[in-house]
Amino acid sequence: MSHPHPELSAPPALPEGGLRVIPLGGLGEVGRNMTVFEYDGRLLIVDCGVLFPDDSQPGVDLILPDFSPIRDRLDQVEALVLTHGHEDHIGATPYLLREREDIPLVGSELTLALVNSKIREHRLKQTSFTTVKEGDRLTFGPFDLEFVAVNHSIPDALAVAIRTGAGLVLHTGDFKMDQLPLDGRITDLRAFARLGEEGVDLFMTDSTNAEVPGFTTQEKKITPVLEQVFRESKQRIIVACFASHVHRVQQVLDAAVAHDRKVAYVGRSMVRNMGIARDLGYLTIPPGVMVEAKQLADLPPERQVLISTGSQGEPLSALSRIAQRSHNFVHLEEGDTVVLASSLIPGNENAVYRVINGLARHGARVVHKGNALVHVSGHASAGELLYCYNIVKPRNVLPIHGEIRHMLANADIARQTGVDNVVIAEDGVVVDLVDGVASVVGKVACGNVFVDGQTVGDITESELKDRLILGEEGFISVIVVVDSVSGKVSAGPEIHARGHAWDDSSFEEIKQPIIDALDRAIAEGTTDAHQLQQTVRRVIGRWVSNTHRARPMIIPVVVEA
Structure with a gap:
């Protein structure tokens, strides 16, 4: 079994006749599902969803897949297939359409209606819609697509079978196997079996509930x-x-x-x-x-x-x-x-x-779910996944949709049924299907893209870290005026703190050490304002850490006058 390694290098050129799979979201996390398939110089995208932020991402509204690996190839995209209408599968679609507005969208009636309302909300132009239902088969460039009914916690969900010269891929989307669903529309195991008879070269299966034994409650x-x-x-x-x-x-x-x-x-x-x-x-x-x-x-x-x-x-x-x-x-x-x-x-x-x-x-x-049966999952549990592997009998398996623990549990189920080649990948890890064998070949740069109000992609991980420090430790500002002629401190330091129980008078004892450190630095020939600010930061930072056991953000300002 292959494991993703951070030291993976950029993937080599795709061998002729091979199919490349590039997950840009949804592998190693629950949300922002997006997978790119490359064959014969053309691209097919399946899903384009969002992830909702957690407590470690203050001020962030949404997290998008990273489009940068395909940004300069958007003209090669044949279609975006949307498996169902949940936000973690369709929510980022308007952001992708901002970069190329005429990408054909393919999905079921309800899915496209939900995504169309989002497109209108973003004030984008009407794009190309192709409505499909289970049993439909159509071609986009070198990709021959067949749609299969699956049962999920939203109506009209579809799995997609992708045929190319490299083989047959079956992508389940999110699914479960409720045998008595409210709308009477069950996961089409007969179609799964028929595709299995044809020969599924790569089975990409929903991992969300792989750790849960048995079958999902109806x-x-x-x-x-x-x-x-x-x-x-x-x-x-x-x-x-x-x-x-x-x-x-x-x-x-x-x-x-x-x-x-x-x-x-x-x-x-x-x-x-x-x-x-x-x-x-x-x-x-x-x-x-x-x-x-x-x-x-x-x-x-x-x-x-x-x-x-x-x-x-x-x-x-x-x-x-x-x-x-x-x-x-x-x-x-x-x-x-x-x-x-x-x-x-x-x-x-x-x-x-x-x-x-x-x-x-x-x-x-x-x-709530903790004290009554008021919710059941929309995802297949371990028993259902086992059932699917035995029906489909795939040559290669790539678990998708879930945190790493979910994907490893899914991989274990696949191996129990005799699947020899199970590939574990995370976002950005590139998998090639060549001559019927799937393998990890490299990694593309693929990070989090944060949406903060109207700002998309400008917030960085380091800025989020700064927000966390500000929220947890507060900040201290230090303003010092240095006489440009004498090189001596002429005013300050003026010190103010926010986010802590300190008042400004509690900093009296550190003011003279700051002045002494600046005098020494200037005497040694330091005149650069940035270096003098770093001197201030080091002195007060060490003092706050030793005296108050705190690590606030420190904003030093040295002004020459």
């Missing part, structure tokens, strides 16, 4: 739990879920009708996505059940249901504002029931528990 198992919540709740019910989880919203709507409650959406993305799902027929809304959120308040509490965004504790989401009692018109009352119908995305735990505690503090009963 969506329909949630219905009786929601029924019980509705039956027992004497006041308002607020259900928070992902803004794209059409099946969960359908279950809540059906329960509301059965218990004579009215429903309103809260949160811009929820209103937009459910409107799209309704218009396309993926969401069935019984007549008379929906009302505007502001009108809901006119009804008695026992007839109210709110479906909200914010199940991951996002600070600006509707649910977070409700928990903080800062929402415009939704005011939590004691005895309300809040259902968090979603998973905990790794890294979001603290934010979610903060919201749960805020809700509980105001007297709400909070029902």
Whole structure:
């Protein structure tokens, strides 16, 4: 088995007749999925998603895949295939289209409708859309694509089989094998088996749940739990879920009708996505059940249901504002029931528990995955992956979509079924399929691209580190004036601190050592302002570390007058 190594060099030229796979996101992390396939000088992209920041990335709104490895080759892109409509698979599409707006987009009806609303939001020109459904087969340049139905936590998800002269690749996208799904659309194992008979040269499989034994629980198992919540709740019910989880919203709507409650959406993305799902027929809304959120308040509490965004504790989401009692018109009352119908995305735990505690503090009963079956995963567990490997019988396997531990667990399952060649890669690690054998051949530069407000890609890792230091340790500014004629300190040092419990007077004892150090440096011939500033930084930095056991950011300013 191949492991990615940081010392890998740039990949050599692709051998004639070979297929190159370049993951630019989604391998080694849960999110921003994007894979580039290269064959015969042409490129095909599968997915283009975003990753949401964690506590170590303050001020960042989104993290994009790094487009730089293909930026000067965008004219060679035949198409962007979108497997389904979740943000971690479509969210970065508008940012890619800013760089080449006419890339053909290929996906199912719901997926393209969701991405089109994002494109309009970014005020981009209409691009080329090709709507496909399971069973369709079409060609883009040297890539022959066949689409296969897969079951996931959003309708209309597709796997894609990619045929080239180098062999057949089967990319699952995100999938699970719910045998009794709410919409009746199961993962097409017959198609998987047929492709297996043809001979799958490279199987790229979703690793997210590879560490979870057995089979993923069916969506329909949630219905009786929601029924019980509705039956027992004497006041308002607020259900928070992902803004794209059409099946969960359908279950809540059906329960509301059965218990004579009215429903309103809260949160811009929820209103937009459910409107799209309704218009396309993926969401069935019984007549008379929906009302505007502001009108809901006119009804008695026992007839109210709110479906909200914010199940991951996002600070600006509707649910977070409700928990903080800062929402415009939704005011939590004691005895309300809040259902968090979603998973905990790794890294979001603290934010979610903060919201749960805020809700509980105001007297709400909070029902979440930890105390009731109100969410099931959208990803195949180990038993389902085992089943797929036995059906497909691939020659080579490249686990995708997951942290390194998930991909290694997936690799182990593949090896148990007799797959000889399992390749582990991370973002930027290049894998070539040549003469039926997949192998790691090198690595391309591939980092995080941060979106901060309107700024894309200008925030660096070192600037994020500075933000963390400022947030955790505060900063100290030191201003010193040096007489340009005498070379002596003529004013200062003036020292101010922010982010610590020190007042300015606590720095009196270090002022003279700073003056002495500057006098010595100038006497030794140092006149450069930057070097004098470094002298100040060293003296006060050592003192703060020894005296206060702190490492704040130090901003020295030496002015010549």
